[in-house]
């Protein structure tokens with residue numbers, strides 16, 4: 238699944254919550270809880286990067302990516318805005 242597809246599902250859970258959805262629950266808990274999860278997942282990426290294998294690192298980066306998309310959805314921001322920012326940086330003249 239790509240980032241755009243996952244983001245669309247997350248927005249669907251935000252706008253039409255399902256009772257058994259982790260995403261809907263996390264969004265309902267609010268931004269502080271989402272930020273807390275991002276902090277935890279970021280630490281797990283560091284630990285995996287230092288001491289664990291590639292598969293573990295992939296899993297932890299997937300967790301961090303997912304929670305970052307939840308934060309964007311919670312704030313009404315989109316992955317396209319991040320892509321635009323990266324594009325702007327790429328096009329900025331470097332000296």
Ligand SMILES: N=c1c2ncn([C@@H]3O[C@H](COP(=O)(O)OP(=O)(O)OP(=O)(O)O)[C@@H](O)[C@H]3O)c2ncn1[C@@H]1O[C@H](COP(=O)(O)O)[C@@H](O)[C@H]1O
Pocket residue numbers: 243246247250255257258259260261277299300303
């Ligand atoms: N990609 C993900 C995804 N990645 C990680 N997680 C959840 O993020 C949590 C990770 O937190 P932890 O590692 O701390 O595990 P935990 O102890 O269970 O978490 P907490 O209960 O402490 O918050 C786990 O519960 C994972 O299931 C995800 N939950 C959902 N998705 C996708 O989101 C979409 C919507 O799914 P629902 O949330 O089921 O609606 C689907 O495409 C899912 O595949």
